[in-house]
Amino acid sequence: MLEGRILVSGIMLVVFTLLVGLSFTYAPDARFLPLVIGIPGLLLSAIQFVSELRTKAPPTVTVE
Amino acid sequence: MHLDVAVSTLFGLLTTPRLLFLMIIAVPMGVFFGSTPGLGGKLGLVLLIPFVYNMDQLTGAVFLCAMHAVVHTGGSIPSILIGVPGDGPAAATALDGFAMTKKGEAGRALGASFGASSIGGLLGAMFLGLSLPILEPIILNFSPAEFFLLAILGITFIATLSGDAFIKGMIVGLFGLMCAFIGLDPSTGAPRFTFGQIWLWDGLSVIVAVLSMFAVPEMISLGVRGRAFDVSAETAARLEGATVPAETAVSPKVTYAQIFHGVRDVFQHKWLVFRCSLLVAAIGVIPGLGGDAAAWMAYGHTVQSSKHPERFGKGEVVGVIGAETGSCAKEAGSLLPTLFFGVPGSSGMAIMLGAFLMLGIQPGPTMLTEHIDIVWSLIWALVIANIICVIMLIAAGPWIGKLSSMKASFLIPYVLVFALLGCYLYGGNWQNLVLILGMGSLGYLFKRHDWPRAPFIIGVILGKIAEDSLQKAIGIFGAGFFLRPISLVLIAMIIASVAFYMWRQRRPNKASMPSHA
Numbered sequence: 001m002l003e004g005r006i007l008v009s010g011i012m013l014v015v016f017t018l019l020v021g022l023s024f025t026y027a028p029d030a031r032f033l034p035l036v037i038g039i040p041g042l043l044l045s046a047i048q049f050v051s052e053l054r055t056k057a058p059p060t061v062t063v064e
Numbered sequence: 065m066h067l068d069v070a071v072s073t074l075f076g077l078l079t080t081p082r083l084l085f086l087m088i089i090a091v092p093m094g095v096f097f098g099s100t101p102g103l104g105g106k107l108g109l110v111l112l113i114p115f116v117y118n119m120d121q122l123t124g125a126v127f128l129c130a131m132h133a134v135v136h137t138g139g140s141i142p143s144i145l146i147g148v149p150g151d152g153p154a155a156a157t158a159l160d161g162f163a164m165t166k167k168g169e170a171g172r173a174l175g176a177s178f179g180a181s182s183i184g185g186l187l188g189a190m191f192l193g194l195s196l197p198i199l200e201p202i203i204l205n206f207s208p209a210e211f212f213l214l215a216i217l218g219i220t221f222i223a224t225l226s227g228d229a230f231i232k233g234m235i236v237g238l239f240g241l242m243c244a245f246i247g248l249d250p251s252t253g254a255p256r257f258t259f260g261q262i263w264l265w266d267g268l269s270v271i272v273a274v275l276s277m278f279a280v281p282e283m284i285s286l287g288v289r290g291r292a293f294d295v296s297a298e299t300a301a302r303l304e305g306a307t308v309p310a311e312t313a314v315s316p317k318v319t320y321a322q323i324f325h326g327v328r329d330v331f332q333h334k335w336l337v338f339r340c341s342l343l344v345a346a347i348g349v350i351p352g353l354g355g356d357a358a359a360w361m362a363y364g365h366t367v368q369s370s371k372h373p374e375r376f377g378k379g380e381v382v383g384v385i386g387a388e389t390g391s392c393a394k395e396a397g398s399l400l401p402t403l404f405f406g407v408p409g410s411s412g413m414a415i416m417l418g419a420f421l422m423l424g425i426q427p428g429p430t431m432l433t434e435h436i437d438i439v440w441s442l443i444w445a446l447v448i449a450n451i452i453c454v455i456m457l458i459a460a461g462p463w464i465g466k467l468s469s470m471k472a473s474f475l476i477p478y479v480l481v482f483a484l485l486g487c488y489l490y491g492g493n494w495q496n497l498v499l500i501l502g503m504g505s506l507g508y509l510f511k512r513h514d515w516p517r518a519p520f521i522i523g524v525i526l527g528k529i530a531e532d533s534l535q536k537a538i539g540i541f542g543a544g545f546f547l548r549p550i551s552l553v554l555i556a557m558i559i560a561s562v563a564f565y566m567w568r569q570r571r572p573n574k575a576s577m578p579s580h581a
Binding site for chain 2: 004005007008011012015016019022023026027029030033034037038040041044045047048051
């Protein structure tokens with residue numbers, strides 16, 4: 001089952017990918033700041049996503 | 065000094081029945097939101113913002129400021145009575161406050177808290193007022209180049225607001241900045257990130273951003289938990305078993321004699337209150353260092369300057385006085401960068417900044433030249449709200465214990481309806497309702513998985529300021545705008561801010577810094 005923390009990181013990665021991709025379709029003046037902000041955001045999202053994938057899920061405690 | 069403006073605005077506030085009435089309403093609302101764990105002052109601000117946008121600038125700003133001024137005073141009530149802090153700064157109060165309750169001195173602790181927070185708020189407001197003549201020439205020399213760099217400085221404070229979750233905080237902050245670019249590009253007029261929707265041409269409303277990131281997630285969270293109290297593991301560790309389960313909490317007996325005893329304690333430690341107020345108001349000026357840090361610094365100073373540091377944490381009334389003075393004095397300090405630089409001093413001030421923009425109050429040097437009356441009105445609103453608050457709380461003292469044992473979850477439908485109504489009323493777009501539900505769900509995921517949310521609001525607000533200022537700066541000074549003397553100082557501050565954060569993170573045995581969101 002997909003864990004929530006991975007889901008959130010994945011959502012942010014998809015959002016930044018979409019926004020950066022869209023930015024390339026704008027005129028150079030209009031896309032300057034969105035790219036300056038979006039590319040670091042995309043990189044950080046990727047780092048966070050990979051980090052979440054590599055982190056082991058905390059063990060669940062079953063009370064009987 | 066604008067002495068004439070200072071006197072006339074005070075006279076105006078006291079003699080305008082509508083303003084006085086709104087402040088009298090705002091104070092109990094602030095106490096209510098602050099004293100109900102799970103709600104908090106930020107949510108109170110968020111819910112009230114849509115209802116002030118029809119008011120004139122002065123009325124709306126005074127109402128919100130009066131409410132915000134007393135939130136921390138309210139936050140001390142559950143800290144003292146049941147050991148459950150309403151917010152981060154109130155956790156410092158809980159250390160000695162709840163220990164006093166267990167010793168049967170709840171009333172004295174409440175009296176000390178009410179007295180210290182009110183006097184702290186008053187002294188903080190005086191600090192803000194007296195610092196205006198010193199700051200005026202500096203602020204008036206700022207150009208768009210400096211405001212662009214100030215916006216960048218504000219963005220670097222996202223790291224501070226993110227606590228230990230630096231990468232998560234930066235991602236959320238950068239996402240907020242990207243959302244600030246929604247709408248028509250100011251230089252080319254081309255629509256950006258509007259997905260063919262004309263209603264998005266005006267950009268993402270700050271109200272929608274604030275409501276979706278705070279109101280909706282808090283209510284979903286309350287519904288999922290099914291109870292109001294939410295003590296973090298860190299707070300629980302700090303309190304070291306001082307908390308009791310909400311189900312077993314019994315409202316302790318509070319008498320007027322105990323309350324007045326606590327108020328007398330404040331006056332017996334007047335120099336401590338004075339020192340803590342000035343220290344914390346000055347710290348509050350530094351964006352990102354306010355909030356929790358200010359209250360703990362005041363508490364730390366109180367312990368350091370005491371002849372009996374071993375008594376703290378075991379029910380020492382001076383501990384309550386120091387922490388409460390710190391919590392309330394910082395509000396005036398954090399108002400300063402918010403009003404004059406557009407850089408919020410805390411996450412609460414980030415929401416307040418959004419409210420100011422919505423009311424048409426544009427932070428910056430013009431606040432000193434064209435809107436000095438609003439600045440002084442806000443300073444007096446802090447003073448008057450604190451006075452009203454202490455009178456109300458002392459009068460209601462014996463019954464106040466019941467407030468914190470109230471079940472907050474029954475508020476969920478009302479808060480959600482108010483949030484959705486407020487969102488719709490602003491702009492009249494039904495599409496905003498869809499947006500708030502979508503972004504609210506994302507906000508809940510952020511909350512549930514410990515992603516800080518305050519950086520999003522700061523990003524949305526500062527993104528617009530940064531882009532506008534950058535274009536003006538390049539237009540006026542060219543590409544070398546950052547070589548101006550004040551700009552170089554600000555660049556040094558940006559580097560120092562990042563370096564300080566990295567140093568703090570690398571320090572061995574560093575104290576864990578909680579997220580402010």
